Amino acid sequence: MTTLERNEKLIQLALLMIALSAISILAIITLFIFKEGMPIMFKYGVNKFLFGLDWYPTEQSFGLLPMIIGSLAVTAGSLIIGIPFGLACAIFLTEFSSLRLRQIIKPIIELLAGIPSVVYGFMGVIILVPFIREHLGGSGLSVLAASIILGIMILPTIISISIDSLQAVPRSYREGSIALGATKWQTTKMVTLPSAKSGIIASIILGMGRAIGETMAVIMIAGNAVSIPHSVLDPVRTLTSNIALEMGYASGEHRQALFATGVILFIIIMILNTIANATAAKQRTK
Amino acid sequence: MVTTNRMEVKNLNFYYGQNLALKDINMGIESNKVTAVIGPSGCGKSTFIRILNRMNDIIIGSRVEGAILLDGQDIYAPEVDVVEIRRKIGMVFQKSNPFPKSIFDNIAYGLRINGINNKGEIIDRVETSLKNSALWEEVQDRLDANASELSGGQQQRLCIARALAIEPEVILFDEPCSALDPISTAKIEELINELKEKYTIAIVTHNMQQAARISDYTGFFLLGELIEFDKTEKIFTNPAKKQTEDYITGRFG
C-alpha cells in the first residue's frame, strides 16, 4: 500500500467515525425519550394517552388528545397562511421582479429566519392578540393568533428554498415556452412551477417541521388551555407547549407523562414527514 | 422583390447594455424560402435570429434600434402584442429544450396556451405535427412517455413539432443540428426542405455545407455586421466581398 492509499483509507475511516457518532447521538436521544416515556403509556394504556380528554397529570389522568389536536390545528393553520404567501413571494421574486430587488430582498428574508422565536411571540402578544380580541372577539390568545405567527415564522424557509428551486429550473424551459407565445404567468404556472415542484414540496416539509416544533412563540400567544378548540378563536395548548410549560416542576409519573408527550410528538412528526415525502416522490415520478 | 419579403430588417442596431452587438443590419426574409445566416462564433447570429421574434425582450438591459417588419408591420411598435408575434414566428433553439412533460403534453402545451381546448382537435394536431416533423413513426406508441426519454435528435424533432403545432407563419432555427449526428441532421434538413412549401424559414448554421444544401439566400455576419447578403448560389460560387470568400473557403482566421 502506498502512502497515498493509506492516507485515503485513514480519511475514509475518520469520516465514517464522525458520521457514526453523529448518528448515534441522535439515536441515543431518541432511545432516551422512548425509554422515559413508554413505560407510563403502557401502564395506563396507550389509548388513554391518545384519546383521553382530561389532563390532570398529578391525578393519573393523562389525556393528550386536546394537545394533539392543538398541535395539528396550529400547524395546519400556519401552512394555510404560509404556503400561499411564501409561494407568491418566491414566484414574484424569481419570475417577475428585477434582479436588483431580488438581491436586496432575499437576504432580508433569510435574516428573518434568524430572529429568535420569543420576538415573534412578543409581537404576537402586543399587536396581533389585542387586534383579534377587539375585532373578532374572544381573548385573542387563540389558534388563529398562533397560526398567523407561525405562518410568518415559516415564510423564510418556504420562500428561500422555493426561490432556490425555481432558479434551478433551466432558462431554456422558460424560453421554449415564451417562444410558443406563452405569457410570463402561463410559463410560470405550467412550465416553471411543475419543474420546481419537488424543491417546493421540500420547502413546505421543512416549514411544517418548524411550525410543529415551535414552542416559545406558541406558548405566548396560543392561550395554552387544555381543551379541544371549537373555533379558530379558542385557545389551545400544543404538545411542545405542554412539555415546556410543565417540565420545570414535574416529577414522578407527571414527568414521565411529559416524556410520553414527547414520544407522541416524535411519532406525529415521523408520520407527517413520511406522508410528505411519499407525496413528493409520487410527484417526481409523474 | 419588396412585396415577396415576409420579414424585413431595416437599419437594425442591437445593444447588450453598452455593447453594440449588431450594427446597421438590413436584410429581407422571403416567403416560402430558406434564408441562412452564417458566420464565425460570437458574430451575433443567435442575437440576430432571436430579435426576429422578440426573444431578446427578456434579456435585461438589451435594446433594439431600427425596424423589424412582418408583412409591413413593425413588430417592435408599442401597440404590437408580443405574444401574438411569437405565435406567428416560431423558434427552434440551438440546444433542444423539450419540457419535462410527456411527449403529448409537450405539443399540447402550445395549443392549450393559445386557447385550443377541444380534446379531439388537440389529439389531431399533435398527430399532424408529429407526422410533419417526421417523428410520428418513432413515438406513436409512447406519447405518454416523458420527453427526456427520447434521443437528442428525437428531442430536437419534438421541439420542431411543438413549434409547428401552433401553425406559425415563419419558423426560426438557431443551429438546430449542432448537437446531432449526421443521420438526424439529414432528417432535419429534409424536413426543413419540406417545410418551406408552407412556411418562411430562417436558419442559423455553423455548417457551410448545410447552408449551401438547404438555403435559397445566405447572409454572412462578421463581428456584428452583415458583410454580404445574396442568393446562396452567388455567395458560395462568386462572393462579392473578400471576407466572405475567405470565410467560405476556410481561409478565415
Ligand SMILES: Nc1ncnc2c1ncn2[C@@H]1O[C@H](COP(=O)(O)OP(=O)(O)OP(=O)(O)O)[C@@H](O)[C@H]1O
Ligand atoms: N445575454 C447576453 N448578454 C450580453 N452579451 C451577450 C449576450 N448574449 C450574447 N452576447 C454577446 O453578443 C455577441 C454575439 O453573441 P451570439 O450568441 O449572437 O453569437 P453567435 O454568432 O450565435 O455565436 P455561436 O455561433 O457561438 O452561437 C457575443 O460577443 C456575445 O458575447
Ligand SMILES: [Mg+2]
Ligand atoms: Mg449562437
